[in-house]
Amino acid sequence: MPTYGYARVSTTSQDLELQRKALQAAGCEVIREEKVSGTSRRGREELKTLLEFLRDGDTLVVTRLDRLARSMDDLSSIVTELQAKGVALKATEQPVDTSSAAGKAFFQMLGVFAEFETNLRKERQMEGIAKAKSKGVYKGRRPSIDVEEVRRLRNVEGLGATAIANKLGIARTSVYRVLGD
Template sequence: MKYGYARVSTTDQDLSIQAGALKAAGCEIIRAEKQSGTTMEKRSELATLLDFLRAGDTLVVTRIDRLARSVGDLQMIMRRLREKGAHLQATEQPIDTSTAAGKAFLDMLGVFAEFETNLRRERQMEGIAKAKDAGVYQGRKASIDVERVRTLRGEGKGATEIAKELKIGRASVYRVLSEESV
């Protein structure tokens, strides 16, 4: 049986093109999610598929970068598929892990997907550095009212009570209070 997996990185992106390609490839069940591919965390639909696959099943994606953005994650997914006796196919790339050529091509694409992620991260960091030098980038605005934390502390409230009232983490309260004592 063929199972499809579709993924986009952000909630404003559309999954319909991938879903259509997976249906056309013969997938009877398609799991989809809107989650970053740079890590396996929070990708519950992929985890469900990897748990569900059985010997002889095929996991189908449109492109390898929909499945993993790092060689390590790709290798872990492939190891799980091999353990189960399942295969991987991509609709837009000549990948079929039931063949030696497909396995080799998969490894090469995994390297390029990770390379692309690293390049994107480098460009992002260069842009941030340039914006900081120009005085344009200020970073995220403070989300904690430092004066309010100090006022509540002055009223004799403890860190847990302050954190609950301001709906922030206790560690944030401790950070503000430790900066005060320095």
């Protein structure tokens, strides 16, 4: 039965070489790769293509489960889709093999821990931002809308929300938010 590999890193500056070598060593005949965040399935065209292509009896190999998904919901969804097609999932660096009962149980435990790790990372990030804000170091993203210009166009030039949005190249809802309409 054919064995397919999937490799993913989150940013374009990261390298896929280690994953590629591990997947080749695992006997993958085809390896799909992408450099995109794994927090959701949106924008992951290589994964989408692979999931559409896999057939009964095939095996999907990843190096670690977090290369496939970052949340338990996404991971469960992907595995449910694979199981419905009769496709096994294996990980080269983790004892995951969904073709066995023990492998399925271990897979579920790893998925829970991967999601837990992601949530902890988000909490630490938010704590760091709060600390930086309290010191006046972090001010967030600079405003992309000139509030005074929006008000001037409305009050002085008498333009409506659509005309203001078109003139400033912003969304009409942003104009409404500024004007409080």
